[in-house]
Each structure stands twice: as structure tokens, then as C-alpha cells.
Amino acid sequence: MNTLISKIQIATILCAVSSLPLFASAGETANTVSTSAGETKIEIKDFAFNPQTITVKAGDKITWINHDEEPHTVVSVEKQFKKSSALDTDQQFTITANAPGTYTYYCSVHPKMTGTIIVKG
Ligand SMILES: [Cu+2]
Numbered sequence: 454m455n456t457l458i459s460k461i462q463i464a465t466i467l468c469a470v471s472s473l474p475l476f477a478s479a480g481e482t483a484n485t486v487s488t489s490a491g492e493t494k495i496e497i498k499d500f501a502f503n504p505q506t507i508t509v510k511a512g513d514k515i516t517w518i519n520h521d522e523e524p525h526t527v528v529s530v531e532k533q534f535k536k537s538s539a540l541d542t543d544q545q546f547t548i549t550a551n552a553p554g555t556y557t558y559y560c561s562v563h564p565k566m567t568g569t570i571i572v573k574g
């Protein structure tokens with residue numbers, strides 16, 4: 454019995470380790486595509502903004518989409534853009550990045566959720 458359990462545990466660990474590089478490369482690909490399109494998407498999932506930090510050009514659009522079952526908001530720490538309403542599942546919120554600078558934001562429902570937007574001129 455003990456042997457069986459430890460074999461399953463080893464298999465689980467190996468599986469988790471081997472899948473890590475796949476996730477990393479998938480994320481890089483998505484970043485490149487969305488940045489070149491002039492519209493960047495930020496997914497809200499598992500109580501986190503993903504990607505947490507983005508770099509865009511002035512004039513680009515930024516859209517958040519909530520994939521959680523919980524409502525989330527997008528609120529600028531220094532009120533640099535209008536805050537969103539509470540986003541329900543699959544709801545989106547879009548802003549246009551104007552003045553170059555660094556914008557930090559958070560979710561007012563879950564203040565530990567934070568993200569950063571860097572707008573280049
Ligand atoms: Cu939230």
C-alpha cells in the first residue's frame with residue numbers, strides 16, 4: 454500500500470515539473486501576439502491579474518476579462534483611469550492607455566490582487 458502511494462506521488466511530481474516549461478513558453482507567445490495588436494488582454498483568474506505587469510504603447514487599448522466565479526474590479530491606485538464596475542464572470546473592462554508612465558492598480562474587493570501597466574511614449 455505504501456509503495457503504491459509513493460509511486461503515485463512521484464508520478465504527480467514528475468508530471469508537474471515536466472509541464473512547467475510548457476506554461477512558460479505559452480505565456481510568452483500570448484504576450485508577443487497581444488502587444489503587437491495594439492490591444493492587450495489581461496485575464497483575471499484564481500484571484501490574480503495575468504500577466505501581472507504589461508508594457509504598452511500610448512494609445513493602446515487594455516482589456517481585462519474576468520474568468521473567476523467571483524466578482525473583481527480594476528481600480529487605479531492613483532486614480533489615473535476610471536475604475537471599473539464589479540466584473541462578473543466573463544465580463545470585460547477596457548481602457549485606453551494615454552499618458553506615458555507607470556500605472557498601478559488593484560481589485561477593491563480583494564486588495565491583495567495588484568497589477569502594473571507601463572505605458573511607453
Ligand atoms: Cu478581486
